[in-house]
């Protein structure tokens with residue numbers, strides 16, 4: 001679709017329009033604009049002869065192709081992005097002078113890239129990993145990037161250790177295995193020997209690391225940043241994104257199967273929801289600690305391995321971001337977008353978190369190699385929506401045509417312009433923080449408690465969540481060949497909880513140490529996904545239907561699904577249409593070959609003729625996979641019979657019934673619950 005005729009959603013969308021090109025219906029030309037009469041045959045000396053050097057068209061086409069790839073991101077290579085908008089609910093002027101956080105009349109265009117960390121650009125998406133959640137706000141004062149993750153803490157406390165962490169996490173260099181996985185020796189060797197990682201490992205082994213959807217993940221700025229108001233008062237701040245649909249995960253067996261059945265599961269989910277108008281929404285929250293309270297906590301506020309429990313420092317919800325437009329071209333936008341935690345606007349500043357300080361160097365540096373030079377800010381997706389002027393010039397791929405002779409400061413020829421802006425005019429001035437100290441390579445004593453918050457996280461989990469963590473450690477360490485490494489990890493996590501250490505030590509053939517454990521009893525209910533928003537909206541149900549189904553009942557049930565925002569997709573044994581007993585026809589969306597129960601949130605066996613042997617087997621397979629993954633299962637008419645015969649009924653989250661309206665509302669409630677963990681406990 002040409003965008004030329006559509007109304008632009010915002011200033012960034014309108015700006016991008018200048019670079020969009022419609023190729024459909026046009027003549028094929030070279031890059032020089034020359035129309036070509038032939039594009040299938042290279043120029044040869046005779047029909048069976050050699051290709052001629054003179055063939056500029058062949059040379060241009062092939063050269064461009066040969067240079068199509070750029071280096072993938074060293075971490076976060078696999079990602080997917082969408083455009084959106086941020087609206088502010090209330091002015092934050094008490095904390096910050098940032099225009100987009102004080103003017104509630106403005107909608108700020110945004111671009112968000114979600115990613116996995118470890119895998120390469122072609123890796124599968126439901127791997128166990130942290131997810132990147134990087135947001136570019138195109139504000140009137142310049143671009144502000146909030147480059148966060150879906151886990152609020154990090155593995156290390158000092159950026160100088162980042163290359164070591166990433167080398168240990170990535171596939172091992174001698175055989176380049178395993179892809180997109182932390183379940184291997186070098187990763188766990190790093191963990192056991194860098195115990196500051198304990199807290200983040202707890203998150204990485206939890207359900208948070210296998211999200212159901214990018215739309216159902218929290219995002220965190222991780223570091224403590226600084227807000228500065230117009231009176232030059234400064235506040236420590238942590239940023240949170242809270243998904244309106246709640247925070248939900250898949251289960252590990254399911255995650256692994258999805259990777260095979262649909263390696264694009266997360267991008268597909270994001271793309272489709274936006275195409276269908278189910279725009280993903282995230283509320284922005286801030287936790288604020290006044291400067292004078294810096295030392296009032298039992299952790300150092302500058303330590304990136306610590307979170308601020310929401311019960312102690314409440315999250316104030318200040319606005320909402322809606323993702324409402326897919327990209328036009330993944331390479332041009334998603335791949336070329338360049339995020340940087342150092343892209344700030346007046347009113348947002350840094351702290352001395354040593355991880356943040358190091359990131360401020362790394363991001364520009366990496367773009368220079370990845371995007372091939374210093375002009376990546378001119379790429380359409382990276383350009384700010386406000387004007388930019390300075391004396392930087394030239395370099396590979398320069399687009400801007402700076403006019404006139406002056407490219408230096410100070411000058412008299414142009415009255416010393418482009419000129420700096422005073423603070424009152426919006427000029428960025430770093431916060432005048434007082435710093436004093438000796439030059440040392442050291443870590444503050446206040447960063448040395450590595451286990452209390454790991455235990456806080458453990459204490460905050462519900463029983464099923466705890467069991468999932470034990471299972472994850474058992475899986476990951478089960479893949480570690482070195483017994484010494486496995487033992488070191490057991491010993492390390494005995495500092496977090498003996499229940500945890502014993503739980504997985506046993507599964508990997510080891511014993512937990514006889515003494516250990518933690519005396520931390522505190523918990524933070526906000527950390528458990530049991531306490532998240534429960535909603536049936538946008539959930540996908542596989543509806544298994546056979547020929548001769550009860551048309552009226554199915555119609556009624558589909559109407560309830562629709563009004564509750566549940567998406568029903570019909571799965572049957574072949575493509576085409578199915579006829580109900582009353583002549584109603586429904587179109588089949590998927591066959592048993594093209595879909596799989598792991599790709600749905602719930603399974604509903606709606607009835608009809610299920611007697612064909614392979615049909616019946618497939619229907620039972622759908623029910624048993626859904627059962628194993630704690631998903632809601634529904635049945636009516638012949639479907640109920642099938643579920644009964646196979647002992648699926650009489651379990652939590654299994655809803656059967658022939659009365660369309662009662663069935664539909666009970667089933668929707670079961671869908672909203674997401675998963676029915678008590679099945680696991682029986």
Ligand code: HDE
Nearest residue numbers: 073076113132133134148149154159162222355362363366
């Ligand atoms: Fe990054 N990180 N990172 N990181 N990071 C990159 O920048 C780095 C860290 C995060 O979708 C790289 O453009 C260092 C924490 C996201 O384009 C690189 C350290 C958090 C993305 C880099 C960290 C993040 C990146 C690779 C330790 C959560 C993807 C490609 C001090 C707050 C952004 C690139 C996108 C990407 C460096 C730690 C989030 C190499 C040195 C903590 C979401 O520059």
